[in-house]
Amino acid sequence: MAAIRFELESKFGSTYGEDEARALIDVLNKQAPTSGNACIAFEKEFAAYCGTEYARACSNGTAALFLSLLGLGVSKGDRVLTTPLTWIATAAAGATLGAEVDFVDVDLATCNIDASQIEASLTANTKAVLPVHLYGQCCDMDAILALSKKYGFGVVEDACHAIGAEYRGRKAGSMGATGCFSFHEQKNMSTLGEGGMITTNDPALFERIALYRSHCTRVHGASTKYCSLDPEKFPVGDRPWWQDFDDCGYNFRMTDIQAAVGSIQLRKLDVMNQRRIDIADLICDGLEDVPGLTLPTVQPGNKHVFHLFPLRIDAAEFGMNKDQFIATMINEHGIKIGTHYIPLHWSTAFQRRGFKRGQFPNAEAIFECQVTLPLHPRLTNEAVDYLVESIRKCCRR
Numbered sequence: 001m002a003a004i005r006f007e008l009e010s011k012f013g014s015t016y017g018e019d020e021a022r023a024l025i026d027v028l029n030k031q032a033p034t035s036g037n038a039c040i041a042f043e044k045e046f047a048a049y050c051g052t053e054y055a056r057a058c059s060n061g062t063a064a065l066f067l068s069l070l071g072l073g074v075s076k077g078d079r080v081l082t083t084p085l086t087w088i089a090t091a092a093a094g095a096t097l098g099a100e101v102d103f104v105d106v107d108l109a110t111c112n113i114d115a116s117q118i119e120a121s122l123t124a125n126t127k128a129v130l131p132v133h134l135y136g137q138c139c140d141m142d143a144i145l146a147l148s149k150k151y152g153f154g155v156v157e158d159a160c161h162a163i164g165a166e167y168r169g170r171k172a173g174s175m176g177a178t179g180c181f182s183f184h185e186q187k188n189m190s191t192l193g194e195g196g197m198i199t200t201n202d203p204a205l206f207e208r209i210a211l212y213r214s215h216c217t218r219v220h221g222a223s224t225k226y227c228s229l230d231p232e233k234f235p236v237g238d239r240p241w242w243q244d245f246d247d248c249g250y251n252f253r254m255t256d257i258q259a260a261v262g263s264i265q266l267r268k269l270d271v272m273n274q275r276r277i278d279i280a281d282l283i284c285d286g287l288e289d290v291p292g293l294t295l296p297t298v299q300p301g302n303k304h305v306f307h308l309f310p311l312r313i314d315a316a317e318f319g320m321n322k323d324q325f326i327a328t329m330i331n332e333h334g335i336k337i338g339t340h341y342i343p344l345h346w347s348t349a350f351q352r353r354g355f356k357r358g359q360f361p362n363a364e365a366i367f368e369c370q371v372t373l374p375l376h377p378r379l380t381n382e383a384v385d386y387l388v389e390s391i392r393k394c395c396r397r
């Protein structure tokens with residue numbers, strides 16, 4: 001019982017084994033470089049997995065989102081749109097570049113941005129839209145991509161919850177101008193607690209992202225075409241000791257130790273995701289007859305990879321409200337329940353930017369009654385049974 005409680009108290013999704021340990025030691029023996037051969041290999045493997053031309057590893061999902069918007073040229077005076085139901089990093093990417101951030105309400109069934117409401121929110125200044133594949137299920141990408149084609153804004157997919165998810169045969173992160181991934185310790189795969197990746201099919205956008213990720217450096221003699229000095233500006237004799245900078249950029253690099261672990265995690269990803277899907281099925285089977293609970297649905301043509309399992313509670317029917325449920329689950333059953341996410345327009349950061357409560361009613365209604373259950377591949381069937389039984393005991397006591 002103690003072991004089960006521990007599994008259900010811990011929200012961490014990372015699962016490492018001997019393979020990761022060996023990969024890590026191998027890089028240590030090579031003096032653990034940053035952004036070396038292990039990174040290049042991981043990027044190639046990740047691009048192949050997603051079905052994109054390019055992938056660039058970076059320090060975290062926040063950096064991936066920031067670099068994507070920077071690459072699209074988002075700056076002061078531009079507007080970006082996203083969902084209010086996301087981690088603050090999605091909205092902060094635009095805000096920290098000086099752009100105006102606005103939200104579009106979510107679809108009640110999926111909790112994803114409501115694509116049918118985007119058009120009404122567009123202005124001439126809207127440079128990018130960031131759909132977030134929340135909880136591991138892709139947004140209505142066909143509708144969003146059609147709007148992008150019509151109005152010319154860039155689509156930056158926040159696929160941080162959705163590594164390996166699919167939409168109508170396409171992988172999350174392969175459909176927009178870029179796809180952004182996080183390998184934080186709680187994500188479906190991890191690179192030692194932090195890490196990120198940007199995918200794209202656009203060579204010019206890739207070049208800008210690659211440059212800004214690493215100080216906009218062009219180094220003579222480096223192996224990629226993005227790192228050689230312009231022979232016109234720097235005659236051969238001058239080049240070996242020259243390093244040019246196209247602009248002032250950032251250091252958002254990933255280390256080789258992280259990348260080597262990432263390559264192993266990527267090989268295990270489909271199996272780990274399948275375990276998440278199986279656990280979600282077990283929870284749905286165990287709760288389907290409980291009055292007052294709304295279980296997550298998978299939209300046709302989607303592969304949902306259940307980064308999180310959202311559960312909506314009708315307090316009158318279930319017999320307790322969300323807050324009472326969270327308290328009972330931790331105090332009486334030792335199970336830590338999540339609340340992803342507070343609608344961002346309620347946060348101090350966006351209240352300060354002029355947003356008001358009531359502006360995005362679907363996101364607010366979801367927040368008032370929805371919780372997220374602990375879900376990670378390390379959960380045993382016994383732990384899932386205990387979780388289901390504990391929830392059932394909360395009903396109409």
Ligand SMILES: Cc1ncc(COP(=O)(O)O)c(C=O)c1O
Nearest residue numbers: 060061062087089160182183184
């Ligand atoms: C939806 C979403 N976007 C972006 C991020 C940022 O990723 P990171 O923590 O790797 O910076 C997260 C992380 O939790 C996330 O959940």
